[in-house]
Amino acid sequence: xxxxKLFHVAVVGATxxxxxxxxxxxxxxxFPIEKLTLLSxxxxxxxxxxxxxxxxxxxxxxxxxxxxxxxxxFSAGGGVSLELIPHAISHGAVCIDNTSAYRMDPDTxxxxxxxxxxxxxxxxxxxxxxxxxxxxxxAALKPLYDRYGISRIIVSTYQxxxxxxxxxxxxxxxxxxxxxxxxxxxxxxxxVGALPVKHQIAFNAIPQIDKFTENGFTYEEMKMINxxxxxxxDDSLEVTATCVRIPVVYGHSESVYVEMKQDFDLEEVKQxxxxxxxxxxxxxxxxxxxxxxxxxAGKLExxxxxxxxxxxxxxxxxxxxxxxxxxxxxxxxxVQIAEYIAIEQK
Amino acid sequence: xxxxKLFHVAVVGATxxxxxxxxxxxxxxxFPIEKLTLLSxxxxxxxxxxxxxxxxxxxxxxxxxxxxxxxxxFSAGGGVSLELIPHAISHGAVCIDNTSAYRMDPDTxxxxxxxxxxxxxxxxxxxxxxxxxxxxxxAALKPLYDRYGISRIIVSTYQxxxxxxxxxxxxxxxxxxxxxxxxxxxxxxxxVGALPVKHQIAFNAIPQIDKFTENGFTYEEMKMINxxxxxxxDDSLEVTATCVRIPVVYGHSESVYVEMKQDFDLEEVKQxxxxxxxxxxxxxxxxxxxxxxxxxAGKLExxxxxxxxxxxxxxxxxxxxxxxxxxxxxxxxxVQIAEYIAIEQK
Numbered sequence: 001x002x003x004x005k006l007f008h009v010a011v012v013g014a015t016x017x018x019x020x021x022x023x024x025x026x027x028x029x030x031f032p033i034e035k036l037t038l039l040s041x042x043x044x045x046x047x048x049x050x051x052x053x054x055x056x057x058x059x060x061x062x063x064x065x066x067x068x069x070x071x072x073x074f075s076a077g078g079g080v081s082l083e084l085i086p087h088a089i090s091h092g093a094v095c096i097d098n099t100s101a102y103r104m105d106p107d108t109x110x111x112x113x114x115x116x117x118x119x120x121x122x123x124x125x126x127x128x129x130x131x132x133x134x135x136x137x138x139a140a141l142k143p144l145y146d147r148y149g150i151s152r153i154i155v156s157t158y159q160x161x162x163x164x165x166x167x168x169x170x171x172x173x174x175x176x177x178x179x180x181x182x183x184x185x186x187x188x189x190x191x192v193g194a195l196p197v198k199h200q201i202a203f204n205a206i207p208q209i210d211k212f213t214e215n216g217f218t219y220e221e222m223k224m225i226n227x228x229x230x231x232x233x234d235d236s237l238e239v240t241a242t243c244v245r246i247p248v249v250y251g252h253s254e255s256v257y258v259e260m261k262q263d264f265d266l267e268e269v270k271q272x273x274x275x276x277x278x279x280x281x282x283x284x285x286x287x288x289x290x291x292x293x294x295x296x297a298g299k300l301e302x303x304x305x306x307x308x309x310x311x312x313x314x315x316x317x318x319x320x321x322x323x324x325x326x327x328x329x330x331x332x333x334x335v336q337i338a339e340y341i342a343i344e345q346k
Numbered sequence: 347x348x349x350x351k352l353f354h355v356a357v358v359g360a361t362x363x364x365x366x367x368x369x370x371x372x373x374x375x376x377f378p379i380e381k382l383t384l385l386s387x388x389x390x391x392x393x394x395x396x397x398x399x400x401x402x403x404x405x406x407x408x409x410x411x412x413x414x415x416x417x418x419x420f421s422a423g424g425g426v427s428l429e430l431i432p433h434a435i436s437h438g439a440v441c442i443d444n445t446s447a448y449r450m451d452p453d454t455x456x457x458x459x460x461x462x463x464x465x466x467x468x469x470x471x472x473x474x475x476x477x478x479x480x481x482x483x484x485a486a487l488k489p490l491y492d493r494y495g496i497s498r499i500i501v502s503t504y505q506x507x508x509x510x511x512x513x514x515x516x517x518x519x520x521x522x523x524x525x526x527x528x529x530x531x532x533x534x535x536x537x538v539g540a541l542p543v544k545h546q547i548a549f550n551a552i553p554q555i556d557k558f559t560e561n562g563f564t565y566e567e568m569k570m571i572n573x574x575x576x577x578x579x580d581d582s583l584e585v586t587a588t589c590v591r592i593p594v595v596y597g598h599s600e601s602v603y604v605e606m607k608q609d610f611d612l613e614e615v616k617q618x619x620x621x622x623x624x625x626x627x628x629x630x631x632x633x634x635x636x637x638x639x640x641x642x643a644g645k646l647e648x649x650x651x652x653x654x655x656x657x658x659x660x661x662x663x664x665x666x667x668x669x670x671x672x673x674x675x676x677x678x679x680x681v682q683i684a685e686y687i688a689i690e691q692k
Binding site: 152154156158173176177180191192195196197199200203204205206207208212215216217225238239240242244246247248249253255257285286287288289290291292293294305306307308309310311312313316318320 | 498500502504519522523526537538541542543545546549550551552553554558561562563571584585586588590592593594595599601603631632633634635636637638639640651652653654655656657658659662664666
């Protein structure tokens with residue numbers, strides 16, 4: 001890596017759950033960094049974070065924070081992205097946005113490196129990171145899509161509370177302790193912080209992630225539907241989704257049913273998955289081996305198992321897809337994109 | 347209820363999670379009981395249980411336990427049912443079996459009262475109670491099946507640990523406490539007590555309920571597939587299922603996708619569900635109202651919400667179905683059947 005170009009990298013939302021993971025990954029991946037600027041809201045500014053043994057003071061993000069920045073990773077909410085990304089672009093930064101702000105913008109590439117890294121150079125200053133539940137699903141489906149074609153996807157998710165931020169994790173753990181002690185709980189955060197009605201998440205399953213749209217689906221479900229079509233570049237793909245929060249801290253699980261356009265060989269399906277980049281096949285019923293959220297936590301890969309043919313439709317396939325929602329579902333996918341940008345620009 | 351015939355009722359598996367609920371329901375429903383015989387394994391014999399203020403000593407179940415018994419409710423495992431039900435029948439008892447032993451026997455009616463109570467009189471001494479996850483699904487789908495026809499069902503479950511018995515509940519709560527205290531856990535019961543590999547259930551999701559069959563589906567999944575066809579009396583119905591255990595104590599949730607044989611009106615679907623026996627429609631996204639396992643626990647009804655049309659298939663419908671797996675999923679369905687028998691024989 002000698003003579004490699006070094007980059008001035010900014011992390012916006014540095015004190016959040018995803019921001020923390022991004023900083024850790026930039027460190028462990030030894031990203032070619034010349035300078036690291038950590039940005040946050042006014043409220044969190046002044047926090048000191050450690051990067052490669054040095055303390056860095058987090059500053060409040062403003063339009064002027066991006067002077068000299070080469071790559072800016074945003075995960076501070078859609079409003080912050082919409083406000084600050086135009087300024088970052090005008091200062092010459094390439095932005096990687098973890099929020100939903102730019103995902104469906106036709107001029108913005110929506111990238112999962114294992115699926116469509118070829119779109120990365122089409123960017124006009126911003127590359128969008130897909131929704132966590134979408135990323136792991138399309139990463140696992142891509143080799144099957146390429147080989148057989150996929151006509152429809154029916155997915156039900158089992159999503160971790162960390163997807164709703166650190167306060168949701170705290171709430172779930174606190175509720176669990178209270179209920180185990182025989183006390184009642186007063187839900188305050190989940191399912192959606194900005195909405196009035198709160199539900200118990202400990203020892204429960206909440207079929208609402210994000211707000212509802214007018215068609216009865218939630219925004220989370222619409223993200224899975226629309227982003228999957230955009231990433232695979234296939235508007236004819238039929239997708240339906242039910243997104244559910246369960247009392248797990250890290251790791252989204254998904255029960256995915258797909259219909260292929262062609263007949264498939266089940267052993268070939270497993271081999272395609274085993275050989276796919278970023279995918280680990282964990283599928284041995286005889287040994288009770290299949291992906292588990294608790295095992296996937298902290299890992300970068302997407303794990304796939306319970307791969308079996310639908311007994312009523314020979315072109316139907318059931319599978320179980322698990323990945324760490326803060327890593328491949330957010331921070332790692334963003335840092336992967338940053339690594340590709342670094343390679344392109346070196 | 348004067349001059350009503352009174353029955354000698356036996357409960358086999360009286361000390362188990364389902365047996366306890368059966369006894370409580372016989373009590374609260376004021377079932378016309380002349381004598382209540384409580385039976386269990388040798389190990390649990392001698393336990394004293396209370397029924398309407400009187401202590402009843404649980405006896406070890408033997409082939410001779412059924413002399414004079416009119417109605418026997420079995421929930422002590424498939425092996426016990428296969429061994430003792432023939433003796434109970436020979437003593438003249440009508441048996442209601444909560445295990446899988448007789449469910450797929452062509453001579454045995456498999457009954458959900460809201461769906462096919464008309465089959466009850468076809469019995470040859472035993473009426474089978476379906477699997478918990480099947481009961482709540484067919485109860486909710488029946489009005490739609492009758493009105494529009496259903497061609498296929500794709501279901502993913504979120505099942506409570508109580509479905510695996512009291513020891514599984516204890517294990518989940520114990521593991522939760524240990525993990526909250528920062529300790530590691532040593533799984534001992536779940537996913538399947540009789541199998542060698544154990545997985546953590548606290549703060550996790552395990553995509554295995556019951557053993558695996560050779561086709562890659564678990565027995566639980568095959569029960570949902572085969573029992574649904576039998577109860578609805580429709581072998582052409584296409585069903586696929588993924589059954590998952592989550593850290594919930596009571597209440598199974600199900601993400602169900604169905605394809606109707608005819609076009610449907612969504613408001614009519616909701617009205618059919620609201621009017622269906624045993625079903626409560628909880629479906630108001632604007633108020634964040636939908637069924638929750640924690641709310642369904644302890645209730646007899648099946649709760650349905652998140653009812654919405656698939657955006658890609660106008661005959662596709664997504665819904666979320668929740669019920670207490672020990673009540674409608676087991677004890678209550680069995681006691682409902684017993685109530686119909688009592689009415690028939692009075």
